[in-house]
Amino acid sequence: MQRLGILGLGEGRSTMSAALQSKKWELKKICDVKAELCHQRAKEFDFHQYTNSYQELLDDPEIDVIAIYTPDHLHAEHVKLALQHGKHVVCTKPFIDDLSKAAELLRLSEQTGKKVFIGQSSRFFEPAKRQRADFEAGIIGDLITIEAYYHADHRWFLEKGWALQESFKWLYGGLSHPADFIRWYLPNIEEVMGYGMISSNGKNAGLKNEDTMHFIFKATDGRIARVSGAYTGPTQPAARDSGMSTILRCTEGASQADYHELRYSVTTNTGEEKIIHWGDAYLKHYFRFEGQSHHAGEYQNYLEYFADSIEQGFTAYPDIKEGIGTVALLQAMDKSLSTGMPVKIVDVLKEHGLEELIYSNERSLAGVNER
Numbered sequence: 252m253q254r255l256g257i258l259g260l261g262e263g264r265s266t267m268s269a270a271l272q273s274k275k276w277e278l279k280k281i282c283d284v285k286a287e288l289c290h291q292r293a294k295e296f297d298f299h300q301y302t303n304s305y306q307e308l309l310d311d312p313e314i315d316v317i318a319i320y321t322p323d324h325l326h327a328e329h330v331k332l333a334l335q336h337g338k339h340v341v342c343t344k345p346f347i348d349d350l351s352k353a354a355e356l357l358r359l360s361e362q363t364g365k366k367v368f369i370g371q372s373s374r375f376f377e378p379a380k381r382q383r384a385d386f387e388a389g390i391i392g393d394l395i396t397i398e399a400y401y402h403a404d405h406r407w408f409l410e411k412g413w414a415l416q417e418s419f420k421w422l423y424g425g426l427s428h429p430a431d432f433i434r435w436y437l438p439n440i441e442e443v444m445g446y447g448m449i450s451s452n453g454k455n456a457g458l459k460n461e462d463t464m465h466f467i468f469k470a471t472d473g474r475i476a477r478v479s480g481a482y483t484g485p486t487q488p489a490a491r492d493s494g495m496s497t498i499l500r501c502t503e504g505a506s507q508a509d510y511h512e513l514r515y516s517v518t519t520n521t522g523e524e525k526i527i528h529w530g531d532a533y534l535k536h537y538f539r540f541e542g543q544s545h546h547a548g549e550y551q552n553y554l555e556y557f558a559d560s561i562e563q564g565f566t567a568y569p570d571i572k573e574g575i576g577t578v579a580l581l582q583a584m585d586k587s588l589s590t591g592m593p594v595k596i597v598d599v600l601k602e603h604g605l606e607e608l609i610y611s612n613e614r615s616l617a618g619v620n621e622r
C-alpha cells in the first residue's frame with residue numbers, strides 16, 4: 252500500500268475521494284494554505300489529518316508519494332521540493348507551464364530515483380481506455396489521422412482569482428487534454444501551427460489569454476492531426492456532441508471516444524458499427540460529487556496504476572519525459588499563436604537544452620505506440 256499526501260484541495264478533493272476508496276492507497280495527510288478549505292474537506296470526508304504547511308507533508312516520513320493540485324505556475328516548485336524530500340510525485344496536468352525548469356526536474360528525478368507521474372486524467376476515463384484497447388488490439392488498423400477537441404462552458408472557472416492572471420492560459424489548462432491525446436497516438440509531432448483569440452465573453456470577464464483556439468500538427472512521418480478548444484461559451488446538447496472527444500481515423504476502421512457522456516463509437520475492420528454507453532455503476536465510479544466537472548474515478552484509475560508501477564517496478568505513463576514532451580508541444584503551440592507562424596518542437600526543446608533528452612524519448616514512444 253502506498254501512503255499519500257495531497258497538496259491543493261480544489262481538484263485535490265477528487266484525489267481524496269479516489270485514495271479513500273482505493274485498496275492500494277492509504278491517505279496520510281492533506282494540505283492547503285486555506286484553513287477554511289481544509290476544514291471543509293476534513294468534514295466532507297471525515298478525514299482530519301490536515302495541515303496548512305507544505306513543509307509538514309514534505310517532512311512526514313510516513314508519506315511515500317505527494318500528489319500536487321496547486322495552480323499551474325506553482326507545479327515546478329512543488330514537484331522539485333517533493334523530489335528533494337525523497338517523495339514520489341503525482342502532478343496534475345499541465346505538468347509545468349514553462350520548460351525552463353524541466354531539465355532540473357528531470358535530473359532530480361533521475362538522481363533521487365523517485366518517480367514522477369503526470370495525472371493526465373482523461374486517458375483514464377472509460378471511453379478513452381476502451382478506444383486505446385481497441386486500437387492496440389488492431390480492431391481499426393493503423394492510424395491515418397487523429398482529431399481531438401475540448402470545448403467547455405467554463406465561465407464559472409473565471410471566478411477563481413488565478414484564472415484572470417497573466418500566467419493563466421487555457422492553452423495549458425484545457426488544451427493539455429486533447430494535445431495529450433494527439434501525443435498518445437502520435438508522439439513524434441514535428442511541427443505545429445495555430446490561431447487563437449479571446450472571445451467577447453472572455454474579454455468581458457477580464458481573461459488575459461486566448462480562450463478559443465484551432466491547431467494543426469505534422470508528425471515526423473508526415474501524418475497530420477488537429478486539436479481545438481473553446482472555453483467561455485455554451486456547448487452543444489450532450490446527446491449530439493461531446494465537450495471532449497477524440498476521433499481516430501485509421502486504415503481499417505474509425506473510433507470516437509466522448510468523455511462526459513461515457514460514450515464510445517467504433518466502426519471495426521469487419522465493418523461492424525457499435526455505439527457503447529456505460530451505465531450507472533460507471534457513472535457512480537467516475538462522478539461522485541455534484542455535476543460532472545470533476546474526475547474522481549479517473550483519478551482512482553490513475554492512482555492505482557501508479558501504485559502498481561511503484562510496487563512492480565514498471566514505468567507509469569505519462570512519465571516525466573512524456574510530460575515534458577507534452578509541455579514542449581504546448582509551448583510550441585503558444586509560440587505559434589503569438590508569432591502566427593508554424594513552430595518546430597525541436598526548436599523549443601533546443602532553447603532549454605532538452606533536445607537529446609526528450610527527442611530520443613519521443614522516438615522510443617513512437618516505437619511503442621506504432622502498431
Ligand SMILES: NC(=O)c1ccc[n+]([C@@H]2O[C@H](COP(=O)([O-])OP(=O)(O)OC[C@H]3O[C@@H](n4cnc5c(N)ncnc54)[C@H](O)[C@@H]3O)[C@@H](O)[C@H]2O)c1
Nearest residue numbers: 259260261262282283284285320321322323343344345372
Ligand atoms: N482533469 C484534471 O486533471 C484537472 C481538472 C481540474 C484541475 N486540474 C488541475 O489542478 C490544479 C488546481 O486546479 P483547481 O481547479 O483545483 O484550482 P484551485 O484554485 O481551486 O485549487 C488550488 C488550491 O491550491 C492551494 N494552494 C496554492 N498554493 C499552495 C501552497 N503553497 N500550499 C498549499 N496549498 C496551496 C490553493 O489555496 C487552492 O485551494 C491545476 O493545475 C489544474 O490544471 C486538473
